[in-house]
Each structure stands twice: as C-alpha cells, then as structure tokens.
Amino acid sequence: MKIGVLTGGGDCPGLNAVIRAVVRKSLQYGHELIGIKEGWRGLLDNNYCKLDREAISGILHRGGTIIGTSRTNIYKVANGEETVKKNMEANGIEALIAIGGEDTLGIASKLFKAGVKVVGVPKTIDNDLNATDYTFGFDTAVNIATEAIDRLHTTAEAHNRVMVVEVMGRHAGWIAIHSGIAGGADIILVPEKPFNIEAVCDVIKKRHESGKSFSIVVVSEGAKIQTEEQTDKDGSFILSSLKKDAFGHVKLGGIGNVVAEEIEKRTGFETRATILGYIQRGGSPTAFDRVLATRYGVFAADLVNNGYWGKMAALRGKDIVAVDLADATGTLKTVDDDLLSVAETFFG
Numbered sequence: 001m002k003i004g005v006l007t008g009g010g011d012c013p014g015l016n017a018v019i020r021a022v023v024r025k026s027l028q029y030g031h032e033l034i035g036i037k038e039g040w041r042g043l044l045d046n047n048y049c050k051l052d053r054e055a056i057s058g059i060l061h062r063g064g065t066i067i068g069t070s071r072t073n074i075y076k077v078a079n080g081e082e083t084v085k086k087n088m089e090a091n092g093i094e095a096l097i098a099i100g101g102e103d104t105l106g107i108a109s110k111l112f113k114a115g116v117k118v119v120g121v122p123k124t125i126d127n128d129l130n131a132t133d134y135t136f137g138f139d140t141a142v143n144i145a146t147e148a149i150d151r152l153h154t155t156a157e158a159h160n161r162v163m164v165v166e167v168m169g170r171h172a173g174w175i176a177i178h179s180g181i182a183g184g185a186d187i188i189l190v191p192e193k194p195f196n197i198e199a200v201c202d203v204i205k206k207r208h209e210s211g212k213s214f215s216i217v218v219v220s221e222g223a224k225i226q227t228e229e230q231t232d233k234d235g236s237f238i239l240s241s242l243k244k245d246a247f248g249h250v251k252l253g254g255i256g257n258v259v260a261e262e263i264e265k266r267t268g269f270e271t272r273a274t275i276l277g278y279i280q281r282g283g284s285p286t287a288f289d290r291v292l293a294t295r296y297g298v299f300a301a302d303l304v305n306n307g308y309w310g311k312m313a314a315l316r317g318k319d320i321v322a323v324d325l326a327d328a329t330g331t332l333k334t335v336d337d338d339l340l341s342v343a344e345t346f347f348g
C-alpha cells in the first residue's frame with residue numbers, strides 16, 4: 001500500500017521521531033511511503049517527497065520536521081476535500097497518516113467521515129488534545145520552560161526582582177502548570193482560571209512582607225486578565241495581532257509584559273518579563289518525547305497495516321491504544337482542578 005505521511009500545525013519536538021518510526025515499521029510491512037510536504041497544503045498542491053530508509057536516516061533527535069508543516073485548512077479552500085481525494089487517487093496514495101494537533105486531526109476526522117483512509121498521531125507542545133494522556137513535544141517544552149525558570153530564579157534573587165515568565169499554551173495551561181510546579185513558581189496563571197491582577201499583587205506583597213525579596217510568576221500566553229470592571233467575568237486575552245489563521249485563531253502573546261507592568265505599578269517592586277516563545281518548540285526532543293513519538297509512530301503504522309481507519313494512537317497510562325479521531329478532536333483537554341490546587345499550595 002502507498003501511504004502518505006504529513007505533519008500539520010505548529011512544529012513540535014519529536015515530529016521527526018514519529019516520521020522515522022512510521023517509515024521503519026511500514027517498510028517492514030512492505031508498504032511504500034511518501035512524504036506530503038507542508039501539511040495539508042501538500043495534498044492541495046501535489047507537493048511530495050520520498051520517504052525511504054535513506055530519507056529518514058539520522059533524524060530521530062532532530063527538531064522541526066523534514067517534510068515541513070503549515071496551518072493549511074482544506075475546508076477553507078474551495079473544493080478542498082474533493083481536491084485532496086482527487087490528488088490522492090491520481091498519485092496512488094491509498095492511506096494517510098496525519099501527525100498533528102486539534103486542527104490537523106480535526107481535518108483528518110472530517111476526511112475519514114468523507115471516506116478517506118486516515119489515521120492520526122497526537123502532536124502539540126500544549127498537551128491540550130483530548131483522549132490521550134500526553135502528546136509528544138509537551139515534555140520537551142516543559143523541560144525548556146523549567147530550565148528557563150531555574151535561570152530566572154537566580155537573577156531574580158540577585159536583583160530582588162519579580163520575574164514574569166510567559167510560556168505557550170493557547171487554550172490550556174499545561175506547560176505553565178507543569179513548568180511552574182517544577183520550577184517552584186510563586187504564582188501560575190493559566191487560561192482555565194481568569195485572574196484578577198490586584199489579587200496577584202496581594203499574593204506578591206504578602207510574600208515580600210514575609211521576608212522574601214523576589215518572586216517568580218509563570219503565565220500562559222492564553223491566560224485571561226480581568227479588568228477592574230469585569231471581576232466576575234471571563235477576562236480577556238492579550239493579543240499580539242488581530243490577524244486570524246486558517247482555523248480562526250488569533251495570535252496571542254504579550255500577557256507577560258502586561259502582567260509585569262501592572263505588578264511593578266501596583267506593588268512598587270522592580271519587575272521584568274521574559275517571553276519564552278518559539279524556544280519552547282525548537283530543537284531536540286527529550287528522551288521521553290523520543291520514546292513516546294517512536295511508540296506513536298510504530299502504532300500508527302500498525303493501525304494502517306490492520307486497516308483501523310479513523311483512529312488515533314493515544315497514551316493511556318503506560319499503554320498506547322487506539323481511540324476514535326472524533327473523540328480526540330472537538331473538545332480540548334484542559335488543566336484539572338486537582339493539579340491547579342497542587343500548584344496553589346505553593347503560591348505566595
């Protein structure tokens with residue numbers, strides 16, 4: 001069988017490890033692999049590359065994706081679905097392995113309903129994909145953010161400053177909560193819980209009154225700030241741009257600067273902001289992510305070989321299992337109250 005492999009959405013450490021595992025296992029089954037370049041766009045434009053043993057040599061530890069990625073939404077393009085089907089047929093591509101997050105796998109799920117033979121692999125540093133305990137890439141992002149928090153700790157202490165660290169996490173605060181707990185943050189602000197800046201300042205003031213001269217605040221890019229007038233409401237995002245992508249997402253970013261400015265203004269403590277940004281997505285995956293990505297890739301090859309279409313490889317406890325693509329998409333997995341309350345134990 002000729003299998004097309006694509007990576008969609010934001011890049012993520014471990015993508016190459018999945019591609020390598022898919023190819024190695026599928027070649028053992030006697031299948032032929034083809035790389036679809038730059039996500040779903042490659043299927044609209046007929047942009048492909050070879051995915052043989054040589055092409056995937058030496059990529060296990062490499063960041064990025066050797067087949068490229070994009071945030072192309074075929075359902076925002078006229079006749080997108082028909083074009084994909086037509087191009088698959090014309091190029092002899094019988095099945096697809098889509099490696100991506102909510103948006104990429106949402107398309108895979110729709111295509112499956114439209115009769116395309118497709119399976120999915122869950123990717124995102126945000127870890128917000130439903131039906132799996134962890135997505136690959138998350139562990140790497142958490143480790144990068146934790147190292148950054150450790151480093152900011154020493155400079156915060158040396159200068160008696162409040163350090164605000166903005167991490168990624170559009171809809172869910174998984175990176176913030178994990179790196180914040182691991183890094184000993186004094187406050188963690190996540191999208192799941194809109195925050196009141198005055199309450200944040202009160203926590204910091206109390207901490208400093210009790211003898212501490214510095215504080216670390218970790219904030220998700222998607223955390224929502226309540227204005228003075230809307231304390232009972234949901235709060236607002238801070239946007240770095242109003243432009244929307246093909247999936248209707250606005251560009252977040254800048255909440256760290258807003259929080260830092262407000263803290264300095266309201267408490268008088270010298271405050272600095274650091275936005276970690278794409279550092280969290282680039283570079284080599286951790287050993288954990290390499291293993292998880294490899295297990296997902298091998299499992300996806302098994303799903304295809306056995307004809308289990310419309311499924312996604314998922315981690316449940318220590319096992320990799322098959323879940324319906326439809327269950328993995330549509331609703332995001334957000335940080336639960338138990339974990340939030342563990343983090344809150346150490347606030348202040």
Ligand code: F6P
Binds near residue numbers: 010101221
């Ligand atoms: O999807 C993961 C993510 O890292 C989000 O946390 C972030 O909002 C988004 O990607 C930004 O990606 P880009 O700028 O590439 O669209």
